[in-house]
Amino acid sequence: MRKYISLRFCVNFGAGLLLVLGLTVMFGWYTGSHQLIQINPQFVPMQFNTSLGFIGASLALIGLNNQYRKISLYIGILLVLLGGLTLTQQILGVNFYIDELFMKHYIVTDTSQPGRMAPNTALAFMFSGISLLVMSVKNINLNQYLVGIVLGALTMGLGSVAFLGYLSNVETAYGWGKLTKMALHTSVGFMATGLMLMLEARYLSLQIKQKLPILFLPLSLIVLGFTITICLWQALYSSQLYVMTRYGITTSNFVAEGILIFGGIFSILIAIAVWLAARSYEQLQALRLAQAEILALNQRLESLSYLDGLTEIPNRRSFNIAIDRELGRAYRHKHSLALIMFDVDYFKSYNDHYGHLAGDQCLQMVAHAINNMAKRKTDMAARYGGEEFVLLLPEANLTDAEKIVGITLKAIADLKIPHAYSQASPYVTVSAGICACIPQYETTVNDLIQIADQGLYAAKSRGRACFVAISS
Incomplete structure (x- = not known):
């Protein structure tokens, strides 16, 4: 019961922070506050549609966490449409006129099209929307929980890679080619969104008394680890190609290969360690339960030893x-x-x-x-x-x-x-x-x-x- 309450509080709290993030950036666009939109003048702005996406994701999480599944379902559909249409624009080079539907953008730092969110941002919103859709249906089963957790891990991975790119000054980690790049606070928002989606899947499983297999958490960590590893490798490799193309310098980027190899190995080892820890914890809980049952049985037997079997009064x-x-x-x-x-x-x-x-x-x-x-x-x-x-x-x-x-x-x-x-x-x-x-x-x-x-x-x-x- 304590775990149940803690998870619900964590999801509501995290969703509340996402709501504050989205509303703050939206307020920044309306008031012209560059600091709220970009954090730093050299950084990429969080697009208005991105702030709307975070507001929607936060409301969907709150709704799902408090038995308002229809709200979560409808918002999940909107997030999928938002991310999907934006990606389609990026891939096909078309314009559906959704980028500046609600706001005329006046900050275009590292932006391919005014108001257009980054492709990795759009992909993260698609993952988040599908995860919300899957977990909003009635009579949810363990396979749907698995999909929700994996998509949450992918969302968190995309945000983590972009955040690490800002920390390490690797531009290709938070931007794909010449397209719009993901903003710093957008990366933090997706890290929180992915984590909340995974916690929500765990909360819902406890709510309907379905026990998640112990492989779910290790699998989530593998997905998260490989997402970060592959994206970082891709970012470093793209950076190497950029240097080679622009300056004609051919270098062997052992860092990229090292991240790919050791990141994958580390992800697997962490997942194995977590699986072993979860298995040990489960066995320990089973042992404690057995001990409690044996103790209760012994107390019952001791009580019976002081009662007369026929009349059920003391012997x-x-x-x-x-x-x-x-x-x-x-x-x-x-x-x-x-x-x-x-x-x-x-x-x-x-x-x-x-x-x-x-x-x-x-x-x-x-x-x-x-x-x-x-x-x-x-x-x-x-x-x-x-x-x-x-x-x-x-x-x-x-x-x-x-x-x-x-x-x-x-x-x-x-x-x-x-x-x-x-x-x-x-x-x-x-x-x-x-x-x-x-x-x-x-x-x-x-x-x-x-x-x-x-x-x-x-x-x-x-x-x-x-x-x-x-x-x-």
Whole structure:
């Protein structure tokens, strides 16, 4: 859930920055601010249509990230058209009059046609638009996520190459031939756009609970790495041809070949490293999940070990622990402690005549009635063995215990479980023995049980369906 929220925040934040970038450059065109349009007078201006493209891409990402898929779908179509028509103009040498449709351009530094965006800019918008289109459809599958991520990586790669070209002063990295060159802040915008598209694909996969294969991230890095590598190689190679053509100097550009070879190897190694790291993380998560399941199972088993399987109330083992603890506590605080032992009257006859299944049901009903008397957290009802039950009442005196036993016997009698073979009643009844005392130093658990058992024996001797209390 934390990852889900973080991804959503990152995409919304990144899309917000793209929106600010597009609006800032648009504001610069309207106000004549060269600094906002070019950053530096020697740099290429961001064309007005490019700023519109970034505004559209940001709104599409925000819409896709917040369940407004139709907005993303329509904007994606517009971005594809914008990039596609601009590329068509560059390739065929035609003019569709879209370059200055919204703004008459007055800055034409390194611009082949006023207002016309660079071909690598148009290509990046096409990639972004297709990625948005793919991820905006309903019932998206993993293959569509893959397309979205790969196109996002290509977009980020084109922006990264142009940005590196500005840093290294390699003009052919951000400009293709004599055509319009990509602006510096345009390259930064596409780096952010590509990254947001990849993050959005991950966010959407979490949103619909589809797990992306661990190969997706390494594959994205390979696409990004090879895009940067090939574009840089092409830029350096073009620069070499330019020098050779203009000055007649033939040189062996080992840097270009080196970037191509080592860039490709590095991209593959990085992808392998990320794949191994992702695989290790996935295995670690699986191990943690297994450990959590084992721990939960152990806790469940431990809990069951303290419950009686038939009646689902605490068993004798649990009772032994509780009475030992409460006896010590009663002695330390000089509190009274009451123990009640119950026995179902003539249960053997009931079992013999009604069957063991009916006997089990009878014990469950009796256990439930006795367990209802354990009102406080420290009280405990337990099955002592066979048809015998115990009720432990800390801080209860003899009067309290007698009152509770009277209520318990009546509750069981009111169940009206037929028992035609009982000599005490036509229904199932119980006898009870009570031990209530303020424990002394020499008092033991066995003493309490023995006294309660004596009371139970006395109740049976008196005809059953009654209780006898023995105070100690």
